[in-house]
Amino acid sequence: MALNNVKETGVLIVGAGPTGLALACDLARRDVRALVVERATTLFPGSRGKGLQPRTLEVFDDLGIVDAVLAAGGPIPVGMVWRGGERQGEHRMFDTPEPTETAPYTTPRMLPQWRTQEILLARLRELGGDVAFGTEVTGLTQDADGVTAALSTGATLRAAYAVAADGGRSTLRRELGITMSGETVDPSPVLVADVRIPALDRDHWHMFPAAEDGGPYTAICPLAGTQHFQLTAQLPAGTAPDLSLQGVRDLVAARTHLAADDVTEVRWSSDFRPRAALADRFREGRVFLAGDAAHVHSPAGGQGLNTSVQDAYNLGWKLGAVLRHGAPEALLDTYEEERLPNAAQMLGLSTRIHRGEARRGEATRQLGIGYRGGSLAVDAREGLPESSEALRAGDRAPDGPCGEGTLFDAFRGPHWTLLAIGTDTELPTLDSELVHTHAIPAYEPYGKGLFLVRPDGYVGWAGADARDGLTAYLARCGALRTS
Structure with a gap:
């Protein structure tokens, strides 16, 4: 994609990783002009973030790519422990609950990051967007009306907002002067590589513990949909990894x-030192941080890529509401309010799993992530049960039956969804493009009443009657246009 004639856009996205591509897809379906610039000449070639959690699969369902993701990927393999060249037995790293009516995706899926990015890029192009590869932001300034970016092509780009999705070593974050606070999770470097090993079976995630407890580990995981494995090998502290074949x-x-010759190919290799760090803030004026630019972490638990995609999913509808539907600019303040605490929790969880202090389970599946207590979580109902498990504003909206389909079918798309559940209370006339309304019988996971589901699948407002503040809430979020 040539940039010579591009002079302005709605949103400049820096980085074509999963975060930037997911955000671009979400904005494209909202008819928000966005440009993704990527300094590399191609998509990232490695498997790095290879685990997709159930909540991310729900996001991909909404973005229209879950079928492609499920077809290309596979289940997380059962571990096989080896010692002295002998199989010691299988090792299950997490429980595998069955899908339910409220959660159609309950187990993680395996898909190498490069393939996830290919699917996202294909979807972006279907929606009319693209990526400018080989293009770097060399300077950025901002004023009250927008940002101005100097590009390595010599072009100057004007945008209403910019998003730094350029990874843990984010150039844009440093240019903004935003610092990161954190800790070293483990002083030992880790080598990671995508390799071909025809002599090894692809039915298991092969684990080779050190001869002594506390020594460096080695694991070789088959990558679904490919003929490659991901090799991860912890090295002694102070070691310089040899990334060659x-x-x-x-x-x-x-x-x-x-044997050494059993490794017939190294497709990609890299190294890292496990670290947990969080940006001090996720916004500087008209520039937002998302994904690894905002939080870096140990890969243990498979949280990073997933948290990053959900950053994009949270920010996308808010940018769309401001740029397309006249929502107050203050709505964008809720991005940091909601996502920074979730990122902090993810970093803590990943660190505990890395150190063996926690097990992969319900928390890592991310279905329990929510925004209770936040400024966009308004619950006007009275007499709610005290149980924390009862659905509240700010919680993920469960799936369930809705007409001839499901609630997730009703939610799919860039709109809001107003559910009238087990009630015949009078509803206001709303713009049917912005808010889809569905009436269904009483449904236990929700109870009875009105539930306004945000475009990202969380209950924003709940009440017994529309007079409990529904229209004021919609106006605040740019979704009130009356027909």
Whole structure:
């Protein structure tokens, strides 16, 4: 995509990783002009973020790519522990609950990050968007009306807002002067590589514990939909990883029963040092941080890519409401309000899992993430049960039956959804493009009443009657246009 003639856009997105691509898809379906610039000449080639949690699958369902994701990926393999070249038995890293009426996706799926990005890019192009590869932001200024970015192509781009989705070493974050606070999770570096090993079976996630407890670990995981494995190998502190083909071969031969020549290809390799760090703020004027630019973490628990995609999902509808529907600009303040605490919780969870202090389970599936107590969570009902499990404003809206389909079918798309559940209370006349209304019988996961579901699938407002503040809430969020 050439940039020579591009002079302005609604949103400039810096970085074509999962965060930037998901945000671009969400904005495109809202008819918000967005430009994604990526300094690399191609999509990221590695498997790095390979686990997709159930909540992210729900996001991908809404974005129209879940079928492609499920077809390309596969289940998380059962672990197989090896010692001395002998199989010691299977190891299950987490429980696998069955799908339910309220949650159609309950177990993580395996898909290498490069494939997830390919699917997102294909969807973006279907929606009329694209990525400017080989293009870097070399300078950025902002004023009361927008941002001005100098690009490495020589072009100057004007945008209403910009989003830094350029990874943990974000250039844009540093230019904004936003610092990150955190800790080293583990001083030992980790080598990660995508390798081909035809001699190894693809039915298990192969684990090779160190000869002594506390020593460096090695794991080789088959990557669904490919002929490759992801190799992860912890190295002694102070070691400089050898990322070459021969270096990877020698490591595999030293750590496993496999011979060096059994590694026939290294498709991609890298190294990292597990660290947990959180940006001090997620916004500076008209520029937002999202994904790894806002939070870096240990990969344990498979939370990072998922949290990053959900950053984009939270920010996308808010930018759309401000730019397309006249919502107050203050709505954008709720992005940091909602996402920064969730990112902090994710960092803590990932660190505890890395250190063996917590197990992968309900929390890592991310279906319990919500925004209770936030300024966009308004619950006007009285006499609610004291149980914390009862649905409240700010919670994820459960799936369930709705007419001939499901509630998720009703939610799918960039609109709001007003549910009248088990009630015949009078409803206001609303713009049917912005707010879809559905009346269904009483449904236990919700109870009875009116529930306004945000475009990102969370209950924003709940009440017994529309007079409990429904229209004021919609006006605040740019969804009140009356027909």
